[in-house]
Amino acid sequence: MSTGVYAAITPQGVALLDARHGRGRWRFLDPVGARLWLEILGGAAPADAVDTLTAHWQRQGADAGQVRTDLTALAADLESTGLLLPVDRSARRAPPCVRFAPEARAGMLQRLAGHAGLGAALVLLHFLPVRVAFTAARTVTRFPGRTATVRDAEAALAAVRRAARWWPGRVACLEEALAAHFAAALTGHRVTWAIGARFAPHGAHAWIEAAGCVIGQDETDRVWPYMPALKVERPH
Known part of the structure; x- marks a missing residue:
């Protein structure tokens, strides 16, 4: 059964449609945010997902402290808005x-x-x-x-x-x-x-x-x- 949140997953990011309240609301995640969301939806604890992605971006030359701060804030925001619950991802293909x-x-x-x-x-x-x-x-x-x-x-x-x-x-x-x-x-x-x-x-x-x-x-x-x-x- 759907939780009322639906996901459009693309290589450019993830768009989440939250239809639980009112007329619905879209939330767009860039590729970094989308990867964090997918890690957590895949079963990783938010803190573990932040650690994994911080290490990844540190190897790419990014400031680890800033990455951790940004990802921690995003994970907390997604959790507070209920967007880390299972979502409906059944509509996976765009028509040709x-x-x-x-x-x-x-x-x-x-x-x-x-x-x-x-x-x-x-x-x-x-x-x-x-x-x-x-x-x-x-x-x-x-x-x-x-x-x-x-x-x-x-x-x-x-x-x-x-x-x-x-x-x-x-x-x-x-x-x-x-x-x-x-x-x-x-x-x-x-x-x-x-x-x-x-x-x-x-x-x-x-x-x-x-x-x-x-x-x-x-x-x-x-x-x-x-x-x-x-x-x-x-x-x-």
């Missing part, structure tokens, strides 16, 4: 295929599902703790239906984007992707809802996937991959 502007058009049923999905996503994400949205997303994976094709997923996303024109506020990627996940389920299709992060530059993102592809990625944001920290999909 990225599709940009959706090509499929939404029919009438899909448009209705798009409005319903967007309404549900906005209520869940704006008025309730984000963990409730995660629970709702997992619940709809149990709806009857079949695995979505790329065209099915693009139609669901197109319907949500059409519905978003009626919303007076901004619909960000998190709301849009969750809404598309719901809209697809309401029309008998199953997509994957994913939340992840990237480094250089730091950023968090949400999207849907179908047939091994990211669906509807923004044309203006071609820096990929975002490494998933969380994927919600029907268990195989």
Whole structure:
């Protein structure tokens, strides 16, 4: 069972999504901090992990005293915020295929599902703790239906984007992707809802996937991959 903390692990560092409270919060660790976090999650006591990494960086010519001070402070901070507990690291792979502007058009049923999905996503994400949205997303994976094709997923996303024109506020990627996940389920299709992060530059993102592809990625944001920290999909 998840502890409510999810990890996106990359060669550039680790991004931790803490979804236990409120709307959730991201914490980005650089490669040094990520190595400390991985050592402790691997079973090392925080003090032992600090000793190991201090010795490593001293051999590289770093000031051992400063390294120890910085790592000790980081370990204490991670422990106080509950980020040294076991985390969900099941979403390990970024999808190999990225599709940009959706090509499929939404029919009438899909448009209705798009409005319903967007309404549900906005209520869940704006008025309730984000963990409730995660629970709702997992619940709809149990709806009857079949695995979505790329065209099915693009139609669901197109319907949500059409519905978003009626919303007076901004619909960000998190709301849009969750809404598309719901809209697809309401029309008998199953997509994957994913939340992840990237480094250089730091950023968090949400999207849907179908047939091994990211669906509807923004044309203006071609820096990929975002490494998933969380994927919600029907268990195989």
